[in-house]
Amino acid sequence: MSVVGLDFGTQNAVIAVARNKGVDVVTNEVSNRATPSLVGFGPKCRFLGEAAKSLEVSNLKNTVGSLSRLAGRSLSDPDVEAEKQFLSVPLIEKDGQIGARVKFQGKDQEFTATQLIAMFLVKVKQTASAELRLPVNDLVLSCPAWYTDAQRRCILDAAEVAGVKVLRLINETTATALGWGITKLDLPSAEEKPRRVAFIDVGHSNYTASIAEFKKGELKIVGTASDRHFGGRNFDKAIMDHFRKIWQDKHKIDIYSNDKARVRVAAAVEKLKKVLSANASAPINVEMVMNDIDVNGFLKREELEELVAPLLTKATSPIEAALADAKLKPEDIDSVELVGGASRVPALKKAIGDFFQGKTLSYTLNADEAIARGCAFCCAILSPVFRVRDFSIQDVVHHPIEFTWEKSPEIPDEDTSLTVFNKGNALPSTKILTFYRKQPFDLEAKYAKPESLPGKMNPWIGRFSVKGVKPDEKGDFMICKLKARLNLHGVLNIEQGYYVEDQEIEEPIPEEKDAMETDDKANGEAKAPKTRKVKKQVRKGDLPISAGTASLSSELREQYFEFEGSMQSEDKLVAETEDKKNELEGDIYAIRNRLDEPYESNGYSEFASEEEKEKIKAKCESLEDWLYEDGEDATKAQYVSKHEELRSTAASVIQRFNERRQAEEDERRAKAEAEAAKKREEEEAKKQADAEARAAAEAAKKLAEQREREAASKPDEEMKDAAAEGEQSQEQQS
Structure with a gap:
């Protein structure tokens, strides 16, 4: 399983991967650490990332940027109208989504924002796979905190079309906070006051401020605010x-x-x-x-x-709003972390520093890569094959969500709306909704405060139909329970529906131990436990639910997926065709030039007769003429065929050259082997001589030691002989 994080920015995207006990930023095909978030279209194929950027000026009308700003939007949105000043392609509406009209493969074609984002994610997938040398299918992807349900669903649909599984769609400042906190070893314990940090991200087009509270192994976002038009x-x-x-x-x-x-x-x-x-x-x-x-x-x-x-003048507005959400003051913040490319502007830094009353601003995180690194850490936490320090992440709901439903005829005074997820509620979060009904019913989810949404987005989130509802055996209401959940991605769904029944069950009453009970036990009398009857709701069965949301239908998603696959095949074929064309062109020039070069210069002149030279040169000239005229837009098979013709014409010359080269190589190898064998013999002889020398030295040493011992023992024998002669002379005298 790959452990990849993606910072999907308006201008650039940064890919990070967790490995080698850390996080590395992946470089693209031109060794840049950031890849332009652009998709371009040409006469034959698409241009993604760096290729689109290099052709942007000459291919403006067919190059689409601001992909993250178009996700989940409608053509009538005022934010889209403002975005047009940064785009050169005409925007259209297709399949109920905003899209772009471009000239691709010689004809006008229309692509939705979902398709365009999917194309770029394919490029991200390829770049990461090339770096890791293994397939990349899972990643954690960042998005602005102000994204609505429809925008988040658009990103998730695009990922599915691209063949990528998004483990979590995480808010950008939340990812930054995770990257900052997960490496800290001095965070306060659960009983202590949390450390409060303000994360201020001023990127290419967005300005987001988040207030985070840290404890050991825990990150909690308590306030977030954004300005979509400050960057x-x-x-x-x-x-x-x-x-x-x-x-x-x-x-x-x-x-x-x-x-x-x-x-x-x-x-x-x-x-x-x-x-x-x-x-x-x-x-x-x-x-x-x-x-x-x-x-x-x-x-x-x-x-x-x-x-x-x-x-x-608006430099501190998001910070003020985030602090208000968190119910904090500037003096309550322990440190302020700035990230994002625009955070380097001195006047902006001064304005933020003055707001925090001269508090020293911190730049410990890489301004351009902090989000991607946080995403990679989040992916590592979610990965079952990667071991990471336990660290929980709790985000907040940015826009309040309410449910509405039709009034039941049997309950005339029933409320028909309820704000289920308030602004500032924990994310992810689950709520259980209870309804008393005798027939199937529908619910609608929408944002409770449409004026707080970005632009003029439709506040509608989804419609959920609850099936299988009927009166119980007594003709009374069925008690329906619906599990509404805002998941890790910040997307709302009713995940489950079931019905319950009230039943009376007996449960033991806990009794206090007293002296009488102790005496009973001492006398061996077992006292029967007291029980009471209580009403409890017991789950009896499931209720099927059908949902209509902003997500693509399965049919349309499958259609996009197949079309994306066909475009990838076409891009691959175009790239392979271009390679074969370049290979043919290179061989034409190489063979023709080498015909007149000597063997010492890697040439063929010694191996070709004048007749063969003329024949090969004529072939090279005819192929060159074809290549720059009729062969300009030839197929891969044609280039391969022409290449084979060229190699066939020059085959005998190339064969002689290769035979000579092989003979020299064999001779060089034989000579090297002979020298190696001679060297081995010399080394063996030297080893044998050294061994004999060591043996002789050892024998000489032993002989010398023996002589020394003999010399040391000789005086004792002479003294014994002298003593014996003295005794003999005394005996003769007596």
Whole structure:
């Protein structure tokens, strides 16, 4: 099972994987740690991620971005209208969803937001699989905290179309908080006051503030608020508006009237903003922006702060709202963590620091990768094959949800609505709803405060029909129980329905021990336990439930899945065809050039006669002409066939060259083996000589030791001989 986390941002996506007792960020095919969230369409195939970015300027009308901002939206949504200024493709409505119209494979085609997101997730899956060298099917995916039920379902549907299983759809700041807290070993215990941390994420298009409480092994989000129109691109827009006016006056051009000019200036402005985050001033230059005109300019940091002053007036609004949700004050916060690319803007940092009364802001997390790392940690927690420190995650409900139903004829004073999940309730969460009915009935779930939803989204969540309801045996109401659950993804469903009956059962009454009971037991008398009759609800059976929600129907999801599979096959065939074309082109030039090169330069000149050379060159020339004329859009099979023709024509020359090369290789190998054998013999001889030398030295040492012993024992024998001679002479004298 793969342990992958994805930060699915408006501008870029970051992929992280848990491995080697840590988390690594996956690099894409061009070694970048972030992949552009773009999907492009061409005459033959799609361009995903980096490929779409490299062709964005030349293929603007067929390149779709802002994928996460389009999820679950409708064409009439004012947020979508505002998004059009950042898109160059025409938006349409298809299958009840927002989508885009592009020219693909030579004809106009329409794709829904679900399909577009699925295409990008396929690219993510391929990138992660290439890095891990194993199939990637499971991941944890981030989304903005303000996402509604319909938007979350759109992401989940897209993942299913892409063949990916989402283990959890986690809010971005919640993922950031998890990545911060799971590695901390000094968190307070359950009995102590929790550590409160404010996580402020200012990304490309979103600004979210969350207040988190940490205890050992526990993360609890207590307040979250967002601004959907405050981010790095809004700073860029203010700078672009400034230079647009300057260049209008100076060069009489309007960069907003030309999509390509707008995109090129946007890229230059983003670089300018990044330079100004670390420097007092910076230049901007864009060559041939439009009408063959070069433009340039200069901006100081003070001027930038004046341009974004209207934005900075809203810099603390999400923080204030999040603190209000958590019922806390700025002085109650222990630390403030800033993440997101736009959090590097000095004026924004100052505004946030002033709000927290000079509290030191913390940047311990990687601003661009914190969300992806948190997602990878969450995936590791959910994975059965990965061992992680126990850490529970509790999020909060962002928008209150209510259920409504039709009044029962038998209960005229019945309430017909109930707010089941209030704002700030724990997430995931389960509630049991009880109904007294004699016939099947329907419920509708919707957001209780439509004005709090992003844009003008439909507050409707779903309609649930409860079947199999009928009067009981006495003709009374059936007691129906429905289990409503907001799951890990923040998606609402009625997961289960069942009915119960009131039954009288006897249960023992706990009695206090007294002296009399002790005496009875001492006398061996067993006292009968006292019981009482109580009414309890006993589950008797299940109730079938049919649901209608914003999720795709199974038929439409299967249709999208099959279409995505066919497009993947086409993309693969186009890539393989291009490879075969390049292979043929490379061999044409290589063989032709090597015909006149000497063998020492890896050439064929010594192995081909003049006649063969002319024949091969003629073949190369004819294939080259075909390649750049009729063969420009040939099939893979045609390129393979032409390649075989070329190799066949030059086969005899290449064979001689290879035979010579093989003979040299065999000779080199034989020589190397002979040298190795000789070296082994020399080493053996040396080892034998060394052994004989060691044996001789050992024998000499033993002989020397023996002589020393003999020399040491000789004086004693001489003394004995002298003593014996003295005794003999005394005897003769006597």
